[in-house]
Amino acid sequence: MFTTYWHAEIPMPRSIAGPQQLWRFVELEHHGPWFYLTINKGTGTKNWRSMIFVATEEEFELMLEDIVAGARIEAVQIVTPARLNGTGNWQMEELTELVRIHDSENGVLGYDFRTASGGLYSDRISAAADARRTKIYSALICP
Template identity: 35%
Template sequence: MFRTYKHAEVPLKALLGEDMQLWRSVEQGISLPWFYMTIHEPNVRSMWMLSGPADLEQWVNIESPDLKIGMVQLVSPAYLNGSDRWLMEPLHELVEVELKGSAGAFHLYRTESNHVYCDGSNCTFSDADVKSWRVVYSRSAEGTGLPPLR
């Protein structure tokens, strides 16, 4: 989730209309992975900051010939990526996994450099443990040389 504050708003409602607001800055209050995504529409390219997998899935579901998802970057906190800092990496695949006997699902994030990050508490599992496996997002494998996670 991103937070905004009135003092960071750019006051251009007269030009933009009531539906849109501009912000000089936003705050991320929770240390969770998020996505930086490029959208291509006819004659327009825009960048979006998405707060989590559900937001990315909404865009995947509305993709069409006139609205294409370009590059999706995973922005991951240190605890997820195993480093000492936040990283921004091109995302290759996002998978939702639910294990047998578990209370809920978790996500596997695979970057184009073939790093796999898991946001669940039980990230070591076998195929026999899997109740459901659902690909939420997958960048075209063309030219990446990466096979599917499963």
């Protein structure tokens, strides 16, 4: 999850901000992949884009199921830690596919990620022999 700090909040009257709170920065202490989504909330000729940070694979799955009404995903970037991407640093790449790896009882064992550059990363807690794969996201299906 992202951590926010009161001193980083941008004060806005509720009449202007609505249900949102604005922050100058957020912190992420999770050392796993996270996602940067570009969504388009408009229709017809009235389009506006918004970017959403999603902290975990599970939250990304939920977001795909419950995306803001009328919004569509334009792009998904995955931000991977050095332990996954092998570069020694965090790295952001366009995500083309996310696959959930699970056992026969649907217990999540981890995820596989494919990027536009051809990278294939795997973040699994187990390499069970009976592992099954479920495609969660594909750039070809979710433009």
